[in-house]
Amino acid sequence: MDSARLWEGHRRRLEAYLQGLVFSEDPRLKRLVEAMRYSMLAGGKRVRPTICMESARVFGADPAHVLPSAAAVELIHTYSLIHDDLPAMDDDDFRRGRPTCHKVFGEALAILAGDAFFGEALTLITVHQDGTPEQILEVVRELADSTGVNGMVGGQVMDMMYTGTGGGDPETLHMIHAFKTGALIKSSARIGAILAGASVEEQENISEYARELGFCFQIVDDILNATSTTERLGKSAGSDAEQGKVTFVGVYGLDGARRAADESLARAVEALRRIEGDTAGLEQLALFVRHREH
Amino acid sequence: MDSARLWEGHRRRLEAYLQGLVFSEDPRLKRLVEAMRYSMLAGGKRVRPTICMESARVFGADPAHVLPSAAAVELIHTYSLIHDDLPAMDDDDFRRGRPTCHKVFGEALAILAGDAFFGEALTLITVHQDGTPEQILEVVRELADSTGVNGMVGGQVMDMMYTGTGGGDPETLHMIHAFKTGALIKSSARIGAILAGASVEEQENISEYARELGFCFQIVDDILNATSTTERLGKSAGSDAEQGKVTFVGVYGLDGARRAADESLARAVEALRRIEGDTAGLEQLALFVRHREH
Numbered sequence: 001m002d003s004a005r006l007w008e009g010h011r012r013r014l015e016a017y018l019q020g021l022v023f024s025e026d027p028r029l030k031r032l033v034e035a036m037r038y039s040m041l042a043g044g045k046r047v048r049p050t051i052c053m054e055s056a057r058v059f060g061a062d063p064a065h066v067l068p069s070a071a072a073v074e075l076i077h078t079y080s081l082i083h084d085d086l087p088a089m090d091d092d093d094f095r096r097g098r099p100t101c102h103k104v105f106g107e108a109l110a111i112l113a114g115d116a117f118f119g120e121a122l123t124l125i126t127v128h129q130d131g132t133p134e135q136i137l138e139v140v141r142e143l144a145d146s147t148g149v150n151g152m153v154g155g156q157v158m159d160m161m162y163t164g165t166g167g168g169d170p171e172t173l174h175m176i177h178a179f180k181t182g183a184l185i186k187s188s189a190r191i192g193a194i195l196a197g198a199s200v201e202e203q204e205n206i207s208e209y210a211r212e213l214g215f216c217f218q219i220v221d222d223i224l225n226a227t228s229t230t231e232r233l234g235k236s237a238g239s240d241a242e243q244g245k246v247t248f249v250g251v252y253g254l255d256g257a258r259r260a261a262d263e264s265l266a267r268a269v270e271a272l273r274r275i276e277g278d279t280a281g282l283e284q285l286a287l288f289v290r291h292r293e294h
Numbered sequence: 295m296d297s298a299r300l301w302e303g304h305r306r307r308l309e310a311y312l313q314g315l316v317f318s319e320d321p322r323l324k325r326l327v328e329a330m331r332y333s334m335l336a337g338g339k340r341v342r343p344t345i346c347m348e349s350a351r352v353f354g355a356d357p358a359h360v361l362p363s364a365a366a367v368e369l370i371h372t373y374s375l376i377h378d379d380l381p382a383m384d385d386d387d388f389r390r391g392r393p394t395c396h397k398v399f400g401e402a403l404a405i406l407a408g409d410a411f412f413g414e415a416l417t418l419i420t421v422h423q424d425g426t427p428e429q430i431l432e433v434v435r436e437l438a439d440s441t442g443v444n445g446m447v448g449g450q451v452m453d454m455m456y457t458g459t460g461g462g463d464p465e466t467l468h469m470i471h472a473f474k475t476g477a478l479i480k481s482s483a484r485i486g487a488i489l490a491g492a493s494v495e496e497q498e499n500i501s502e503y504a505r506e507l508g509f510c511f512q513i514v515d516d517i518l519n520a521t522s523t524t525e526r527l528g529k530s531a532g533s534d535a536e537q538g539k540v541t542f543v544g545v546y547g548l549d550g551a552r553r554a555a556d557e558s559l560a561r562a563v564e565a566l567r568r569i570e571g572d573t574a575g576l577e578q579l580a581l582f583v584r585h586r587e588h
Contacts, residue, residue, distance in 0.1 A: 023443040032451045088401035107382035112447050118412050119442025126435040133427035140434050141420040148413025149317040153406050157326045
């Protein structure tokens, strides 16, 4: 099967799984569920869950086996987007081509929809994911690592803190993105590997791939924010410079950022070479991440 | 040992444990850590963690054994308080006798401090809590149950939704509080029991106790909000009526609410009678919850 069809297959399965998540049938919670489903089903690239599924496949499991955990990762990612878009944070009006959650449902419900995703993600993993207790626990530990002070949240805090200061050394820039986006992408790949029963060494190799993929993803995000249009991106273009964010383009310049993206891509592909099994799909993903236009 | 000293002992151990939680030493995350510690170390009654520790003791474990999980429950409770106090939600300026987190650190950092607590709570449980993988997984499942759409978050949504509508039937009132405060209190008791190796039947008995204790706690909260002063409560008195919240006092009147609190207390004590072992401490807690003045 060629790589494009492989990814399309993962994606279709994931969308169907997410469609089936209803959370509650109680009419009193209808509005909350609507807010959650609005954000969860807004499309998006689904990079994290599909990487989780493909990682499982590379290490010999059926990608469908890890669907609950793959969906959980996407719920957590969705929660972070909802909160990052809030007026008190990045104050973004558009996301994935549609008005942001708080624009449609109000701030209170947006905060709460984000909060609810965390508990629901844990339910998917601890109730619906098959695996040994050790494996499931390892999956939860991955999410714990990537969502706390030394993960997603810490990254967002640093991102905000350095915004508008005109500062931003390369070390801080790398730390922001390793925490903010890298941690969850890495966890996604590791979770697929863990649930497929991959060895610790295999987990390390896929981690390195995912780490570099995460950097590449962010560098390209920064490049696109600086060079693309709002229409094409489905979110506000040019907002990084406007807000004075610390970005790869800001620190290294446009050419420097492009070089850095190429280097991350090369290192990601190199890590794949050390993995036995069919890594063509993961390699194609890395190329897609580098060369995507939105 | 008398009950008062027992609870004081749990509390002192917990405070010392929380004091030791630093989350990060990185200067770039100092402000986030400050916001988290400001809220986490603001005192408070510590009902949830101490009930978790006492539940463990009743079923034969050393209370110190469950400290990481007890602390995790308190972190999650703290996160819910921070978010509930936000301007977009209950818009409260005072909590536990001090300015609320967003008043001191700003809205963005308050949202993020809340978010970070969830990941950190999971780390405490999955990295620092001793127990079999099955037990730890059961603990995570408890938290998943009590923090999602059908737990804390759903309760807060319903609470907000009915605020100011003048409505609020008894069924909705009970559902709001079973979700909003009851779920996590029940989980706290269950987690202590699970980690002590209690049987399913024992877990059920302690659940029933905790469920009634949770109701009693909330009813008394509503009574105090209607009858006490801001100075004594350490949070805004009279705010429920001002905002048109659905409360036990609103639905049943002050006398009716007092009767309901007494009935919950009686049912809680009855559930304890079915538990073998020294439940005098838990009984005293129920009495304290019923008769507290702040």
